Amino acid sequence: xxxxxxxxxxxxxxxxxxxxxxxxxxxxxxxxxxxLLLILAYSFGTSGVYGGITLGFNPENYLKVxxxxxxxxxxxxxxxxxxxxxxxxxxGYPLAYFIAFRGGSWKTALILLVMIPFWTSLLVRxxxxxxxxxxxxxxxxxxxxxxxxxxxxxxIFTPQAVMMGLVYSYLPFMVLPLYASxxxxxxxxxxxxxxxxxxxxxxxxxxxxxxxLPGVIAGSILVFIPSAGEFVIPDLLGxxxxxxxxxxxxxxxLNARDWAFGSALAVMLAVLMLGAILIYVRRIGTDRxxxx
Amino acid sequence: xxxxxxxxxxxGSLPDWALLLFxxxxxxxLYAPIFVLMFFxxxxxxxxxxxxxxxxxxYAELFRDQSVLDAFYTSMVVGVTATAISTxxxxxxxxxxxxxxxxxxxxxxxxxxxxxxxxxxxxxxSLLAFFVAVQFQLGITTIIIAxxxxxISFVTIVVRARLSGMDRSLEEAAMDLGxxxxxxxxxxxxxxxxxxxxxxxxxxxxxxxxDFVITFFxxxxxxxxxxxxxxxxxKFGVSPVIxxxxxxxxxxTLVCILGGSRxxxxxxx
Numbered sequence: 088x089x090x091x092x093x094x095x096x097x098x099x100x101x102x103x104x105x106x107x108x109x110x111x112x113x114x115x116x117x118x119x120x121x122x123l124l125l126i127l128a129y130s131f132g133t134s135g136v137y138g139g140i141t142l143g144f145n146p147e148n149y150l151k152v153x154x155x156x157x158x159x160x161x162x163x164x165x166x167x168x169x170x171x172x173x174x175x176x177x178x179g180y181p182l183a184y185f186i187a188f189r190g191g192s193w194k195t196a197l198i199l200l201v202m203i204p205f206w207t208s209l210l211v212r213x214x215x216x217x218x219x220x221x222x223x224x225x226x227x228x229x230x231x232x233x234x235x236x237x238x239x240x241x242x243i244f245t246p247q248a249v250m251m252g253l254v255y256s257y258l259p260f261m262v263l264p265l266y267a268s269x270x271x272x273x274x275x276x277x278x279x280x281x282x283x284x285x286x287x288x289x290x291x292x293x294x295x296x297x298x299x300l301p302g303v304i305a306g307s308i309l310v311f312i313p314s315a316g317e318f319v320i321p322d323l324l325g326x327x328x329x330x331x332x333x334x335x336x337x338x339x340x341l342n343a344r345d346w347a348f349g350s351a352l353a354v355m356l357a358v359l360m361l362g363a364i365l366i367y368v369r370r371i372g373t374d375r376x377x378x379x
Numbered sequence: 380x381x382x383x384x385x386x387x388x389x390x391g392s393l394p395d396w397a398l399l400l401f402x403x404x405x406x407x408x409l410y411a412p413i414f415v416l417m418f419f420x421x422x423x424x425x426x427x428x429x430x431x432x433x434x435x436x437x438y439a440e441l442f443r444d445q446s447v448l449d450a451f452y453t454s455m456v457v458g459v460t461a462t463a464i465s466t467x468x469x470x471x472x473x474x475x476x477x478x479x480x481x482x483x484x485x486x487x488x489x490x491x492x493x494x495x496x497x498x499x500x501x502x503x504x505s506l507l508a509f510f511v512a513v514q515f516q517l518g519i520t521t522i523i524i525a526x527x528x529x530x531i532s533f534v535t536i537v538v539r540a541r542l543s544g545m546d547r548s549l550e551e552a553a554m555d556l557g558x559x560x561x562x563x564x565x566x567x568x569x570x571x572x573x574x575x576x577x578x579x580x581x582x583x584x585x586x587x588x589x590d591f592v593i594t595f596f597x598x599x600x601x602x603x604x605x606x607x608x609x610x611x612x613x614k615f616g617v618s619p620v621i622x623x624x625x626x627x628x629x630x631x632t633l634v635c636i637l638g639g640s641r642x643x644x645x646x647x648x
Contacts, residue, residue, distance in 0.1 A: 100481050100482070101479075103560075104475055104479050104481060106471075107471045107472065107474050107475035108471070108472060108475045108487065110467075110468040110471060110472075111468050111469065111471065111472035111475075111487075111491075111531055111535065112487070114468060114527060114528055114531060115490050115491070115494060115528065115531060115532075118506065118509070118524055118525065118527075118528040119490070119494050119497075119502070119528050119529075120490065121509060122502075122505035122506050122508060122509035123497075123501070123505050125505060125508050125509050125512060126501075126504065126505045126508050129508060178405055181398060181401050181402070182401070182402050182405045184398070185398045185399065185401070185402040186402070189395065189398065189399070197402075199636075199640070200406060200409070200410075201409070202636075203632075203633065203636060204409050204410075204413065206585065206632055206636055207413070207628070207629055207632050208589050208591075208606060208609070208625075208628055208632075209589065209591060210591055210606055210609045210610055210613065211416070211609070211625040211628060211629065212412070212413075213613075214416070214609070214613050214621060214625060215412035215413060215415065215416045215625075216412060217613060217617060218415070218416065218419070218427045218428070218617055218622075219412055219415065221617060222428070223428060224428055225415060225428065228428075255408070255409075255412070258405075258409070287394070312496065312498060313498060313499070315498070316498030316499070316500045316501065318499075318500050318592060319591060319592065319610075323613060323614075333498075333500045336500055336501075336504060337500065337504075340504050340507060340508075340596070341596075346508060349504060350504070350508070353500065353501045353504050353505065354501075356498050356500070356501055357497060357498065357501045360496060360497065360498055360501075361493070364492075364493075364496060
């Protein structure tokens with residue numbers, strides 16, 4: 088059927104087009120979409136005592152989220168991910184602003200310097216903080232040297248340690264889109280605002296910042312989504328004290344063997360992600376098309 | 380602000396100085412932990428905190444550790460295989476998406492973007508559930524399958540960006556001069572999109588080589604990649620051997636980035 092339309096290159100289906108798309112469609116279909124549908128089905132199933140799953144329509148796994156034990160973990164994860172987003176924005180915005188407007192001929196080098204840690208292994212970055220925050224590590228000795236503390240205090244395996252690791256790991260995700268949107272900024276707009284009598288502060292809040300909003304939102308999504316599902320950093324820096332949703336999912340799949348509940352959590356995380364992306368596309372995607 | 384102005388030109392008023400100072404502190408924050416980590420890999424004592432003197436003993440120990448070498452080998456096999464497969468599949472898909480409009484294109488586009496933004500833990504557990512459901516033995520094969528699945532989208536996006544900036548009249552000229560579609564592809568299209576394909580392949584290899592979360596779920600007990608090995612070493616306890624391994628990886632990454640950016644900036648000329 089597809090082969091019949093073979094002549095019409097560029098629009099509609101053809102044999103050649105099917106050949107180009109088939110491998111990707113197969114791989115992503117079988118090894119990405121089908122597994123997602125599988126956990127969607129599992130999330131409405133019932134976990135057996137020995138780890139098996141009986142399929143059905145059981146909303147219990149989703150209701151289990153409201154169990155105070157789990158709700159506490161989910162709320163904490165969301166708060167930590169939100170805080171991480173805000174801190175990355177507070178640190179990343181001035182940095183991106185500095186690189187875009189004061190970087191001069193150093194721009195490329197400065198942005199490359201932000202990207203290098205982003206290209207290095209996540210585990211190596213987390214390990215650096217395990218060492219610094221651990222035992223009588225560099226952080227503790229600095230605190231003692233400055234006279235803030237008298238002896239070593241517990242820094243690792245705290246929510247603060249997780250925050251530190253998250254900000255450290257996700258900062259580049261915030262800086263890159265911010266830089267991309269500030270870099271395109273037409274400096275004449277700023278001059279115009281100032282010529283019309285706006286102070287530097289007013290110029291920033293009424294001209295520069297609103298125009299960089301696509302970058303702010305893109306960066307916030309890029310930081311919030313993965314940090315809400317983060318599992319390595321709380322695992323290495325939070326220990327059993329600061330469990331996040333990602334750790335909870337991992338426990339359900341590997342230790343508790345309650346795959347139905349684990350699937351429900353994973354589905355919720357995926358839906359959260361899709362929701363955020365949709366909001367982004369609706370609110371910013373179209374604005375951007377209208378030309379900046 | 381004039382483009383290309385020297386870095387310090389506008390630094391004169393308080394906000395600019397504050398901005399410069401702030402940027403300096405952020406770079407310190409980004410790099411100090413890495414440098415501390417590298418520094419203590421040369422420590423002669425077992426401590427990763429107290430400096431005793433210079434030594435290369437942890438590097439010697441690292442390169443004697445067969446399990447680390449095995450994990451490195453596994454990572455290379457997985458990385459090269461997954462890169463080769465995903466680069467071919469992703470490039471083909473990019474050609475289809477950049478050149479054709481067809482029914483279901485929105486679904487194809489959405490799937491590709493969803494695969495890049497889906498939280499890794501969701502991808503990891505869903506693949507684990509899938510492999511267990513179809514009774515596929517977990518091991519190096521499942522790792523490669525999973526890596527190809529998440530690399531395809533990135534390759535497609537990178538190659539497609541290159542294709543959209545390409546002048547199609549060259550291909551039309553080749554066809555008019557009598558070249559058949561395969562010849563046109565090999566002689567005209569492929570050389571033109573090669574930088575994009577290479578960039579996609581490089582990205583795929585980096586993602587595969589660094590991936591921990593997805594691999595963690597689909598590796599099973601049999602196979603261990605380098606990130607899995609590092610994870611179990613950290614879990615076992617802090618040791619300068621991990622510092623040495625981290626240093627080797629950091630230097631390798633840096634060399635690749637600098638080499639890669641050189642290669643691509645020369646290609647652009």
